[in-house]
Amino acid sequence: xxxxxxxxxxxxxxxxxxxxxxxxxxxxxxxxxxxxxxxxxxxxxxxxxxxxxxxxxxxxxxxxxxxxxxxxxxxxxxxxxxxxxxxxxxxxxxxxxxxxxxxxxxxxxxxxxxxxxxxxxxxxxx
Amino acid sequence: xxxxxxxxxxxxxxxxxxxxxxxxxxxxxxxxxxxxxxxxxxxxxxxxxxxxxxxxxxxxxxxxxxxxxxxxxxxxxxxxxxxxxxxxxxxxxxxxxxxxxxxxxxxxxxxxxxxxxxxxxxxxxxxx
Numbered sequence: 001x002x003x004x005x006x007x008x009x010x011x012x013x014x015x016x017x018x019x020x021x022x023x024x025x026x027x028x029x030x031x032x033x034x035x036x037x038x039x040x041x042x043x044x045x046x047x048x049x050x051x052x053x054x055x056x057x058x059x060x061x062x063x064x065x066x067x068x069x070x071x072x073x074x075x076x077x078x079x080x081x082x083x084x085x086x087x088x089x090x091x092x093x094x095x096x097x098x099x100x101x102x103x104x105x106x107x108x109x110x111x112x113x114x115x116x117x118x119x120x121x122x123x124x125x126x
Numbered sequence: 127x128x129x130x131x132x133x134x135x136x137x138x139x140x141x142x143x144x145x146x147x148x149x150x151x152x153x154x155x156x157x158x159x160x161x162x163x164x165x166x167x168x169x170x171x172x173x174x175x176x177x178x179x180x181x182x183x184x185x186x187x188x189x190x191x192x193x194x195x196x197x198x199x200x201x202x203x204x205x206x207x208x209x210x211x212x213x214x215x216x217x218x219x220x221x222x223x224x225x226x227x228x229x230x231x232x233x234x235x236x237x238x239x240x241x242x243x244x245x246x247x248x249x250x251x252x253x254x
Contacts, residue, residue, distance in 0.1 A: 032210045039207045043200065043243040049183050050246035056180045063178075076169065083165050086158050093155060117169075125173035 020107050028085045031078040038075045073122070080117040084110045150209060157206035164199045171195075184250055193251035200243035208236035 018026075048059035062068045088106050091097055097106055141147040171192065175182055187193050211232045219225040 029214065033214060036207050036211055039203050040239060042203070043239045043246070046196075046200070046243050046246040046250075049180070049187070050249040053180045056183065060179060079165060079169065083162070087162065090155065090158060121169050121173045124170060 021103050024085060024107050024110065028082060028089075031082045031085075034074070034078045035082055038078060041071070041075065073118075076121055077114070077118050080121075081110070081114045084113045084117070150212075154206065154209045154213075157202050157209065160198075160202050161206060164195070164202060167195055168199050184253075187247060187250040188253070190251070193247055196247050197244050200247065201240050204236045204240040204243070208233055211236075 045059055045063070048055045063072060088097075088110055091106075097103065139147075171186075172178075175186055187196065212229050215225060215228045215232065219228060
């Protein structure tokens, strides 16, 4: 590729429109970090159950409140996004779907699958 | 003599400049693979609990299948979490002392959480 023009080459982050694939890449790390808190919550709930009826009731009361439900919804969304995009990463690791067209397509599949799994889980739960 | 600056021993060991080769990368992928069925089981098993109150959770964990699956889920997910957080810290924390301290703290905390989780599951499952 010849590069003749003199425009700056690196993306200027304040004016550069991030492509969908880049946004999803950031979201993968973001949800990964959020899921650390999710893992902590999972262990906390287990510990509350091990603590007996009273400590579990307090935890259950929190999780059943509107804020607790919001936290659980964020947890399931993050988990399913990281899950779907993680499978996309594993496919890349074995060399599949690395070209631009495939990554654009798999990005949309990941968004659709995340929404479907999140909604399905909450339909089962409620 | 080799035609590059690395010694023949270093090349045959294949561990690279970070001294641990592809171990971190490989274990992160292995735990990711294991978490595919575990995540689906965990989400749908919890979502389909008839009741999430104390009696419901005790009944759920009293099933040996659920208890074993939950122990595996806790161990693998915290191992994967710890490996991922290590990458984030190594990417963004440039001060060597802070970086090493944070990574060690993350690893210790993840181990503590895993042991606490496993102990809690066993305590409920065995009805102690």
